[in-house]
Amino acid sequence: MKVYSYTDLSEQNIEDLCLRQLSDDETIADRVKSIISRVKEEGDKALFSYAQDFDQVGLKELYISASEIDAIAATIPDDAKKAIETAYANIKKFHAAQLYKEAAIETMPGVSCWREARAIERVGLYIPGGTAVLPSTFLMLGIPAVLAGCKEIVVCSPPQKDGKTNCYLAYCATLLGIKRIYMVGGAQAVAAMAFGTESVPKVYKIFGPGNRYVTQAKQLVASGMTAIDMPAGPSEVLVFADETANPAFVTSDLLAQAEHGADSQAILVSTSSQIIKDTIEQVQLQLKALPREAIAAQAIANSYALLVENTAQAMDFSNTYAPEHLILATDSFQELIPMIINAGSVFLGNLTPESAGDYASGTNHTLPTSGFAKAYSGVSIDSFIKKITFQHISPEGLTNIGPTVEILAAAEGLEAHKNAITIRLNS
Numbered sequence: 001m002k003v004y005s006y007t008d009l010s011e012q013n014i015e016d017l018c019l020r021q022l023s024d025d026e027t028i029a030d031r032v033k034s035i036i037s038r039v040k041e042e043g044d045k046a047l048f049s050y051a052q053d054f055d056q057v058g059l060k061e062l063y064i065s066a067s068e069i070d071a072i073a074a075t076i077p078d079d080a081k082k083a084i085e086t087a088y089a090n091i092k093k094f095h096a097a098q099l100y101k102e103a104a105i106e107t108m109p110g111v112s113c114w115r116e117a118r119a120i121e122r123v124g125l126y127i128p129g130g131t132a133v134l135p136s137t138f139l140m141l142g143i144p145a146v147l148a149g150c151k152e153i154v155v156c157s158p159p160q161k162d163g164k165t166n167c168y169l170a171y172c173a174t175l176l177g178i179k180r181i182y183m184v185g186g187a188q189a190v191a192a193m194a195f196g197t198e199s200v201p202k203v204y205k206i207f208g209p210g211n212r213y214v215t216q217a218k219q220l221v222a223s224g225m226t227a228i229d230m231p232a233g234p235s236e237v238l239v240f241a242d243e244t245a246n247p248a249f250v251t252s253d254l255l256a257q258a259e260h261g262a263d264s265q266a267i268l269v270s271t272s273s274q275i276i277k278d279t280i281e282q283v284q285l286q287l288k289a290l291p292r293e294a295i296a297a298q299a300i301a302n303s304y305a306l307l308v309e310n311t312a313q314a315m316d317f318s319n320t321y322a323p324e325h326l327i328l329a330t331d332s333f334q335e336l337i338p339m340i341i342n343a344g345s346v347f348l349g350n351l352t353p354e355s356a357g358d359y360a361s362g363t364n365h366t367l368p369t370s371g372f373a374k375a376y377s378g379v380s381i382d383s384f385i386k387k388i389t390f391q392h393i394s395p396e397g398l399t400n401i402g403p404t405v406e407i408l409a410a411a412e413g414l415e416a417h418k419n420a421i422t423i424r425l426n427s
């Protein structure tokens with residue numbers, strides 16, 4: 001892990017350190033463009049072929065049905081079933097609190113305006129399943145989709161070696177009332193949900209995290225008629241640690257995100273050179289104990305530590321980096337909260353591991369990466385609804401607002417707009 005000193009860095013150096021670009025970004029973009037075109041042209045045929053090429057699975061069917069889901073779900077071990085149920089309850093509780101009705105506002109006597117939420121009718125959920133199958137993501141996307149009232153929920157996830165899914169994902173489907181899972185992964189799944197194929201229904205909005213192929217595909221289809229939640233690519237974490245932090249805990253958080261993929265980033269920012277030194281030593285020790293050591297080691301090689309002089313510098317850097325996850329490994333986290341401008345989700349203090357939010361505390365783990373936390377929020381109930389504005393004007397309201405609209409319409413030279421008021425005022 002490289003170590004930088006904030007005071008030695010120019011503005012350009014800081015910008016460069018915050019870039020998540022990789023040397024093969026363009027190759028991936030080109031490959032994804034061709035996958036999307038082929039799915040558009042060939043539909044299901046392309047999906048069968050890509051399952052063979054990318055997942056090494058010869059699929060007979062593109063989806064598993066309700067009866068197969070039930071049968072697979074029944075094989076789940078009891079402890080996993082209970083853990084999924086606890087996570088489900090916490091995530092549901094947190095997201096249900098986001099459902100609320102807004103009050104109508106009388107902007108002038110007799111002029112009443114309000115907003116009502118309506119669920120997006122058709123949504124597509126992508127559940128990663130390449131290097132690891134993520135049932136936690138199924139809960140993170142499925143729970144708000146169901147709570148919001150989405151009528152049609154299409155679910156895609158890469159096929160496993162037997163052409164099916166595992167018992168954890170199947171059990172989540174039964175809890176969520178989802179009757180079909182399409183065994184389609186990668187950019188081809190995103191294309192299928194964006195344009196529709198013989199088997200996979202077209203949706204209005206696509207949700208979910210994924211690798212660079214998935215994320216690139218989402219960004220490309222978003223330039224057409226399909227909405228997306230946000231770019232939620234390779235996982236990343238920025239840990240701010242002061243002298244009250246425990247290097248072993250800090251390391252465990254860095255490695256938790258590093259093990260997601262070789263292109264993940266795990267950044268350490270500290271006011272203490274001792275904490276940086278001890279954490280780097282711990283990283284070497286803890287890495288060795290990981291089954292996914294090789295993946296995590298590559299992500300760590302792609303990461304760095306930054307020595308800062310004070311918390312102001314630390315938070316400035318963090319806001320420029322705009323991490324998916326920000327961990328404040330300090331007893332003084334309270335005073336840092338107002339300084340946070342850009343982050344997907346924040347974990348406070350030395351006893352709040354990011355893994356808790358990944359699985360079970362209740363917040364959503366589908367979060368913006370690559371600096372998109374500067375402009376996007378993570379998934380929530382809001383992601384699954386649209387808000388429609390309504391207004392009603394009474395006779396008194398028309399008298400109150402009419403002259404203002406007439407004058408503004410005339411100022412824009414739009415006589416027909418003016419007349420829509422005048423004709424009513426004169427009736």
Ligand SMILES: NC(=O)c1ccc[n+]([C@@H]2O[C@H](COP(=O)([O-])OP(=O)(O)OC[C@H]3O[C@@H](n4cnc5c(N)ncnc54)[C@H](O)[C@@H]3O)[C@@H](O)[C@H]2O)c1
Nearest residue numbers: 128129130131158185186209210211232234235260366367
């Ligand atoms: N930002 C977030 O909120 C968040 C949450 C969870 C996970 N993640 C990230 O999601 C990612 C999951 O990645 P994954 O790979 O394990 O699963 P994935 O499901 O995203 O991708 C697997 C699919 O990628 C496609 N693929 C693989 N190699 C390919 C190639 N050479 N050419 C074309 N397509 C190819 C295949 O179709 C495969 O089925 C990780 O990077 C993880 O960090 C992010």
Ligand SMILES: N[C@H](CO)Cc1c[nH]c[nH+]1
Nearest residue numbers: 134136137235236358365
């Ligand atoms: N850390 C991931 C978001 O970047 C979410 C996740 C799922 N499972 C484990 N972790």
Ligand SMILES: [Zn+2]
Nearest residue numbers: 235256257358
């Ligand atoms: Zn994680």
